Amino acid sequence: MGITTIPLVIGGQTLSEGSEGVGESINPATGAVLANYAKAGEREVNAAVSAARQAFDTGPWGRMRPHERGRILHRIGELMLERRDEIARLESQDSGKPMRDAYWEVDCSARFFEYYAGAADKLHGTSIPIGPGWTDWTVQEGIGVSLHIIPWNYPFQLIARGVAPALAAGCSVIIKPASETPVTAYEFVKICQEAGLPDGQVNLVNGRGSTVGDMLARHPGVDQITFTGSVPTGRRVQEAAASHAIPTNMELGGKSPQILFSDADMDSAIPIVAGGVFLHCGQVCNAGTRLLVERSSHDAVVDKLHAHIKNMQLGAGIDDPDMGPLVSKAHKEDVTGYYEVAGQDGELLLGAELPTDPSLSDGAFVRPALVVGASNETRIAREEIFGPILTVIPFDTAEEAAQIANDSPFGLVAGVHTTNLDKAMNMSQQLRVGQVWINSFGVGLDVEFPFGGYKLSGFGREKGLEAIGAYQQTKNVCIRHTR
């Protein structure tokens, strides 16, 4: 089968070439071209915004009853599950992740659509009694054209996470995927079309972030931006949004702590700790990359982790190994650069030796790494690496653990491992993060509760009913009636 080209989709029309030509998406396990993609320029950016604008201002979505919208959203979720294998295989090859993680992405994306399909007809207003002779009510209306700028680590799921509540709220949408992983975004749009979403309601624009992403973010026809990505890019997107005074949701990076007390159930905790950092080769915003261990257990925990990590199998995501490759060779350069930093800041116990298996030689593979002896002030403990490097830091008291955990520019999530419920509850109150997991780190298909960061990890919340607010604005209607 030849290499396919991912088109732009604007107002329901597919364009297999954009004004900036065609780019390549590389399979990071093999180095081979997986697909080509059409690259948009200014012309297509303007066309996409105008199509989304028209869909929102005068299109059928706004005239549908909310439960009718809900039915289409539900159908989108069903179609995702029907195409589960196909989407997961493409996602695994495009991003490098193991198949079980790619299946999770599809299942979770379908859950987003089920969940927000059910919410579409429950977005009630309120009536406020302001006195005799007056009736006053408040309604929430869709905010308008919503731009979704997506990173490369969970390309399919992060589209679904933002687009499902945006559509439920009545918005029209433009999706700007990362250039590294454009493939499954097109599967997403095809499913939306097949489920009966009106033309122009969801538009797909691929291209360079710093040009096309920036043009979209600055475009006066865009009313709101949901950005998921790094802190420096998030800042640029906020500047672009400020140029026309529109709101943003920022889902940025992390350097999340996992706090392991000596009274924890170690047999259960060690695999959770390792899974919390090495999932998708460490390329997860909430990766628990700082392990704070009670000093009395430090050496035993390091030994157990060492044994666990050194047996992890690497391979192409499609073969469902323990760990796939990093997303690209360029990112591999960035991640391996931290081995030297780790050696200066502490001791790199595992990881520096790159894989020697010839079958991995063309891919962006690295081994999982374990760092000890580095303090929380060092670069290895403070910077988001976005690769499989775990830094272990000892603590003596619960207060010290909370202080170290909070001593970070980020505040996305934290994990606490203990069998003492009082200790767990006290820690959860002290931690300055958007989510605390006790005796776990990430749970299944968790679409119901809110997710987002404190500090440099961003603002606004994804998931749960709370997410819908980003895609609405409030209108108050006040009537004086004759008595």
Ligand SMILES: NC(=O)c1ccc[n+]([C@@H]2O[C@H](COP(=O)([O-])OP(=O)(O)OC[C@H]3O[C@@H](n4cnc5c(N)ncnc54)[C@H](O)[C@@H]3O)[C@@H](O)[C@H]2O)c1
């Ligand atoms: N908090 C979360 O929910 C969450 C989830 C996943 C990833 N992330 C973060 O994403 C980062 C990794 O992803 P990445 O490397 O793709 O991030 P990135 O910031 O490099 O890129 C993100 C997106 O922004 C686009 N972009 C780049 N420059 C732009 C500009 N000037 N204007 C508009 N758009 C622009 C890119 O093309 C891409 O689509 C990590 O920091 C990670 O923590 C956060």
